[in-house]
Amino acid sequence: MLDVARIRRDFPILQQEVNGHPVAYLDSGASAQSPRQVLEAVRRYYETSHANVHRGVHTLGERATEAYEGARARVAGFIGAGDARGLIFTRGTTEALNLVAYAYGLRRLKPGDAVVTTIMEHHSNLVPWQQIARLTGARLRFIPLRPDGTLDLSDLDRLLQGARVVTLTLASNVLGTINPVAEIARQAHAQGAIVVVDGAQGVPHLKLDVGEWDIDFLAFSGHKLLGPTGIGALWGKPELLEGMDPFQFGGSMIGRVGLHDSTWAEIPARFEAGTPNIAGAVGLAAAVDYLESVGMEAIRSHEEELVDYAWRRLGEIPGLSLHGPRRPRASLISFGLDDLHPHDVATALDSQGIAVRAGHHCAQPLMEWLGCPATSRASFYLYNTLDEVDRLARALIETKEFFRDAAI
Numbered sequence: 414m415l416d417v418a419r420i421r422r423d424f425p426i427l428q429q430e431v432n433g434h435p436v437a438y439l440d441s442g443a444s445a446q447s448p449r450q451v452l453e454a455v456r457r458y459y460e461t462s463h464a465n466v467h468r469g470v471h472t473l474g475e476r477a478t479e480a481y482e483g484a485r486a487r488v489a490g491f492i493g494a495g496d497a498r499g500l501i502f503t504r505g506t507t508e509a510l511n512l513v514a515y516a517y518g519l520r521r522l523k524p525g526d527a528v529v530t531t532i533m534e535h536h537s538n539l540v541p542w543q544q545i546a547r548l549t550g551a552r553l554r555f556i557p558l559r560p561d562g563t564l565d566l567s568d569l570d571r572l573l574q575g576a577r578v579v580t581l582t583l584a585s586n587v588l589g590t591i592n593p594v595a596e597i598a599r600q601a602h603a604q605g606a607i608v609v610v611d612g613a614q615g616v617p618h619l620k621l622d623v624g625e626w627d628i629d630f631l632a633f634s635g636h637k638l639l640g641p642t643g644i645g646a647l648w649g650k651p652e653l654l655e656g657m658d659p660f661q662f663g664g665s666m667i668g669r670v671g672l673h674d675s676t677w678a679e680i681p682a683r684f685e686a687g688t689p690n691i692a693g694a695v696g697l698a699a700a701v702d703y704l705e706s707v708g709m710e711a712i713r714s715h716e717e718e719l720v721d722y723a724w725r726r727l728g729e730i731p732g733l734s735l736h737g738p739r740r741p742r743a744s745l746i747s748f749g750l751d752d753l754h755p756h757d758v759a760t761a762l763d764s765q766g767i768a769v770r771a772g773h774h775c776a777q778p779l780m781e782w783l784g785c786p787a788t789s790r791a792s793f794y795l796y797n798t799l800d801e802v803d804r805l806a807r808a809l810i811e812t813k814e815f816f817r818d819a820a821i
């Protein structure tokens with residue numbers, strides 16, 4: 414059992430009122446809030462250790478390098494990666510997925526090769542592969558969905574024929590579906606394909622082990638796991654990364670530079686051109702420390718309780734439709750309310766201090782599958798409470814009544 418009251422005291426932003434109500438922050442799926450331990454780690458870094466990394470021979474440069482490389486080891490450990498050389502800091506999931514698409518896909522794919530993905534992907538795991546397919550002549554193939562929003566794997570063997578890359582999300586940011594990534598990885602490897610996982614919605618909530626799951630690449634974002642914005646990571650199997658050329662070019666990623674030609678640094682530096690987000694990495698490591706001090710399993714069971722309760726409470730509201738599978742599900746729920754526009758719903762909730770997201774959630778092909786242009790989405794994290802779910806349910810009923818009365 415989490416001591417949520419104590420946890421909430423660590424989050425300064427949750428202590429305020431929004432529109433005259435205590436804020437109920439139900440939008441962690443977009444960006445989670447940071448505890449003061451993260452904010453303090455970033456501040457401490459700037460106050461005591463800031464300088465550029467890897468280059469300075471002076472003391473502050475060494476401290477900054479130590480902080481940055483220490484953060485790499487810490488974040489690698491969080492996802493079960495024994496060898497921290499496989500952990501490349503990026504701006505976030507989007508940049509990490511583009512890195513794989515360009516540094517691996519563009520160089521390896523040939524006309525006729527298949528990239529297998531799903532129709533529930535966030536645009537950041539779809540659009541880069543569309544571009545690579547266009548540039549290489551490879552084709553995209555899509556794993557379809559069953560009516561409940563889980564993957565229909567009945568035809569996977571056929572879809573995997575000729576596949577070089579299988580890329581999919583661990584958890585859908587709209588449906589909440591948690592995909593059987595390890596099982597898909599087994600089948601994909603049997604066909605000779607590598608497996609890329611978008612962990613943006615999964616890594617913050619599920620204890621995972623890249624070694625045990627035997628995936629090849631994992632992308633995730635710091636700002637969804639209590640860390641700062643502008644920092645995230647791509648983890649890749651070191652033996653794959655070692656065989657890859659860089660994605661971006663410039664300082665820090667070179668071996669030797671001549672006027673007409675250059676050689677590359679070893680991994681991970683090869684994939685980190687330019688001055689990295691050092692403070693962001695320090696903040697991300699502090700976020701990982703915080704999550705582990707609370708305990709990922711305890712966080713997961715708390716979220717399961719919240720999401721289960723929310724599913725029940727929201728499901729009782731006439732005219733409210735819930736999207737995605739009942740269980741297991743990630744810590745979020747997408748819904749529609751009568752024929753109200755999700756933006757109107759989100760605005761009405763905001764007037765009561767309740768923050769939810771509304772829109773297509775960067776998943777337009779999935780919206781088409783759902784048959785609606787947008788949904789509202791409530792997403793939960795370790796600091797949310799059952800009381801906030803009750804407030805959400807009550808506010809939705811009031812919103813419904815308000816719009817009904819306004820229509821008379």
Ligand code: PMP
Nearest residue numbers: 505506507535537586613614634
């Ligand atoms: N994939 C999924 C499933 C997401 O939910 C998100 C963020 N909404 C992303 C990728 C992109 O993450 P970022 O914007 O941090 O790069």
